[in-house]
Amino acid sequence: MSAMTDEGTGADIAAFLSRPETYGLxxxxxxxxxxxxxxRVYLAGEHVYKLKKRVDFGFLDFTTLxxxxxxxENEIALNRRTAPDIYLRTVPVRRKDGELRLGGHEGEIVDWLVEMRRFPAEGLFARLADEGRLTRDEIETLAADVAVFHAHAEVRRERGGAALFARIVAGNDDNLKDSAGKVFEAEKVARLKAESDRLIATHAALLDGRRDAGFVRRCHGDLHLGNVTLIGNRPVIFDCIEFSDDIASIDILYDLAFLLMDLAFxxxxxxxxxxxxxxxxxxxxxxxxxxxxxxxxDGLALLPLFVATRAAVRAKVTAVIADTEEKRDRSxxxxxxxxxxxxxxxxxxxxxxGLSGTGKSTLAAALAPGLGGPLGAIHLRTDIIRxxxxxxxxxxxxxxxxxxKEVGRRVxxxxxxxxxxALRAGMPVVVDAVFSREGExxxxxxxAAETGVPFRGLWLEAPATTLEARVTxxxxxxxxxxxxxxxxLHQQLGYDLGLMRWAKVDASATPGECLACAMRLLEKPQD
Known part of the structure; x- marks a missing residue:
C-alpha cells in the first residue's frame, strides 16, 4: 500500500532540491x-542528499515528518558501522517566510535529508563484476570485513528463529504466486515453497538454537554486490536496511548468504x-x-535454505519490474x-x-569451489587454525x-x-595440512568412516630445491x-613418512598443471 500525508506530496521540496543554487553550486x-x-537521491557536487518519499508500503512507513x-537518523547510525566516511549527517529542509532553505537553525522544519559523501559509480562491485574487473583479492577483503562486522553487530535474541524464517518464505511465496503464469511456472513456485518448508522443519531446532545463542544480530540486510563500492582500494559496504528491524535483524549466515548467492548466481x-x-x-x-x-x-546446514531464499527474493523483485522478455528470463x-x-x-x-612449499594450500583452495554444490567445499587449513x-x-x-609438538597435536x-x-552439517570438506605422520x-x-562419507587423500611432492625456493x-x-x-622445511625433509597410501601429485609443476593432475586423480574410481 502507499499513502500520502496531510503535508502534501512534497513536490515543492523536490523542485527545491533539484536546483543547483540550493547547494551553493x-x-x-x-x-x-x-x-x-x-x-529520491540528489547528486550535488561532491555530496549526495537522500529524501525519503512520503509513502507507506507496510514494511516501511515514511508518512510523517x-x-x-x-x-x-537510523540510516546514518546504522550505515556508519561500515561506511563512516560516506554517511555524514542528517540535514533539515526548513521553510521561512515562504522560502525553502537547506540546513541552518531558523524556520520550520518541513523535511529531513541524509547527507552523504559522493563516490564514483565506477567502483561499485556490481559494476566491477559486470565489466570483469572484480578481483579475487577484493572479494577476500570484503569477506573478511563482513566477518568482523558480524562479530560486532548487536545481538537480537528477540527476533529470528524458525517461525520468523517460515514467515519470510511464506511472504516470498505470496509474491512469487502473483507472477505465476506471467513470469514463473506455478509448479516451480510450489516446489520451492514445499522444499523450503521441509528444510525449515528439519532445521527448526538449529534455527531457534542459533537465535538463542546470539547469532541473530542487527545485520546489513541487503548485502549484495550493488551495495559495496571500492574506495581507496578498499571495499566499503553501504546502504543497509535502516527502515525495518524485522528485515535486518537476522541470522548472520542469512546476511552472508545474499553475497554468496549474488556471486554464485x-x-x-x-x-x-x-x-x-x-x-x-x-x-x-x-x-x-x-x-x-x-x-x-554447524550452522552451514542452513546455507542451502538461506541461499535459496535470497535467490527467491531476487526472483520476486525482478519479476515486478520485468517489462521485457530479457528481464523475465532473469527472474x-x-x-x-x-x-x-x-x-x-x-x-x-x-x-x-605435503611438506612446506609443495603448494598444498594453493591446490586445496583451487579444488574447493568444484567440490559440491554452488558454494563448493569448506577449506580447513592448519595454518589458519593455529x-x-x-x-x-x-x-x-x-x-x-x-x-x-603438543600444540601441533592440538591443531x-x-x-x-x-x-x-562441517561434514555433519552436509558440507564437503577439504583439510589441508602437512600430514607427514602416518597416524595423522x-x-x-x-x-570419514565415522561420519559415513567418501574419503580421498592427495600427497604432494617436489624436489627439495624447488621447495626451498618457494618457501624462501x-x-x-x-x-x-x-x-x-x-x-x-629442512626439518620436514628428514621426516619418516611411513606407508603412503594417498595418491601422489607432482607438485614441481605449475599450479595449473598441479590442479589438472589432482582433478584427474580425483575423477578416477577408488580402488
Missing part, C-alpha cells in the same frame, strides 16, 4: 536525481567469477573467532537457481598433504612456542573436530598464513 552545475520506490526524521553465466563465492565463504570462516567457529560450521533464472541451491550435495572429505587458537589474525606471525585435533562438524593421515581417514619467496612476501621457513 553554480547555475551551470547539473543536479542528478536517482529515484527508487522509497526515496517524525517517521522520516527517525529513519534518516553471476558465476553461472560469467566464468570470470568462478570460485568467488567459495572464496568468500572460506575467507569469512577464516576470520571467525575460536568461540564461534564450531557453531558457525526465472533466479527461481531456477533457488531450486538448484536446495538440491542435495552429498558431503565428502578430501585431505591434501592462528585462531592463538587469537591472532591469519597473517600475524606466531612465536616458536606455538609450533611445539590437528581442532582441524578434524571442525571437519566433522589415518585419523583423517577414520573421520613466500617468507619474503609475508602474505601467507604459513610461518614455516626454510629451517622448518
Amino acid at each position: 553554480g547555475a551551470e552545475d547539473r543536479i542528478g536525481c536517482i529515484e527508487t520506490h522509497a526515496s 517524525e517517521k522520516r526524521h527517525a529513519a534518516a 553471476r558465476a553461472n553465466t560469467d566464468a570470470r567469477l568462478a570460485g568467488f563465492a567459495n572464496r568468500a565463504l572460506n575467507v569469512y570462516l577464516d576470520h571467525v573467532g575460536e568461540e564461534a567457529i564450531a557453531p558457525t560450521l 526465472r533464472s533466479y527461481l531456477d537457481f533457488a531450486l538448484a541451491a536446495l538440491g542435495a550435495s552429498p558431503p565428502h572429505l578430501l585431505a591434501v598433504g 592462528k585462531r587458537l592463538f587469537h591472532v589474525s591469519p597473517l600475524e606471525r606466531l612465536p616458536e612456542a606455538a609450533y611445539a 590437528y585435533d581442532e582441524m578434524l573436530k571442525l571437519a566433522g562438524v 593421515r589415518g585419523r583423517a581417514e577414520r573421520l 619467496a613466500r617468507t619474503a612476501e609475508a602474505r601467507d598464513p604459513s610461518d614455516a621457513d626454510v629451517r622448518v
